[in-house]
Amino acid sequence: MKDTQYWRRKSEQCLKHSENSFEYRQLMIEALRTQINFDAYCCTLTDAHTLFSVGAVTEHSIEAIHQEIMELEYAVEDMNKYEFLVRSGQHIGRLSDSTSQSFRYREVLEPNGFSDELRAALIYQEQCYGFLTLFKRAESEPPFFQDEDLALIEIVMPIMGERLKEFHHYIIEERLPTVEGEQGIVIIDKELRVLSSNTKAYELLSILRKYESLTEWQVPKPIQAICASLLADSYNTNTSLIVPIKDTGYIAIRASLMLTSLQEQQIALLINEASSREMLNFLIMAYNLTPREKEVVFEIIKGIPTKEIAFNLGISHYTVQDHLKVIFQKVKVSNRNELVWKIFSRFQLD
Structure with missing residues (x-):
């Protein structure tokens, strides 16, 4: 062997x-x-x-x-x-x-x-x-x-x-080539057959299928997984997932369980470019930030100064500075403004 x-x-x-x-x-x-x-x-x-x-x-x-x-x-x-x-x-x-x-x-x-x-x-x-x-x-x-x-x-x-x-966790710089300002919406039945969708959702479904080399009638694996989980647990009324596609962008999928007037199960999918909030936890893991570094980052995004961060987290001013040095090295930035831009602001949707 x-x-x-x-x-x-x-x-x-x-x-x-x-x-x-x-x-x-x-x-x-x-x-x-x-x-x-x-x-x-x-x-x-x-x-x-x-x-x-x-x-x-x-x-x-x-x-x-x-x-x-x-x-x-x-x-x-x-x-x-x-x-x-x-x-x-x-x-x-x-x-x-x-x-x-x-x-x-x-x-x-x-x-x-x-x-x-x-x-x-x-x-x-x-x-x-x-x-x-x-x-x-x-x-x-x-x-x-x-x-x-x-x-x-x-x-x-x-x-x-x-x-x-x-x-x-490869960091993707590109933005998805889809219509701005429109929510991608798909309605599917419990057999995962598409009942209806708007143009943006159709475009993003096509990107997901191309990513997996699927035909037009096949259901992408992320949608199979998220819907199977939702249908198996009717108490979990919605769930979400980010799909990174190299050289293309980040697709966010949100699924919610619905019932028709005849009590038949259907699923509403929102398929869009990932927002800054949705990307934050993803990027924190991508940059290998520790739980404490994550807490510091959340404070920085709120615009809170170093002394106040130290008070809020129960640590010293110097410890906060040490955490910031390590965070800047991991994310490859030199100051707070660059940090906020790289992991948050640049993913804000128009």
């Missing part, structure tokens, strides 16, 4: 030949295929806060059942759910260890000819930036993933996690 150094070198090679995270993930999957026998795959880039997908590289046979898998992920208790792998610290799971207990296996995978599934959370610095899922078909030899397959994926997980963090 190839060791950690081999996979670090391979990751660097894949990175050099990639213009975006999709190409990187595709190349890494191809490299894994030379070492592990699998028949299908899905590799998702995730938002570290919500664990929602912000885009997936998916083999076509999985694409056909991806929505079913996503719905079950939020709707039923099952083996090796992605959130469980992250929260429990287990990080990797093989479905053949417990297929008889898996609703997902019985209802979706087995009827579609799959005999096993291997899931791995791509963790870096205790945050999850993606999920790698490999599948075997019943006719494969052997039809189940072996212990050495899991050991290899455990080596690769943090290496891919580190790279996906860099892709997800």
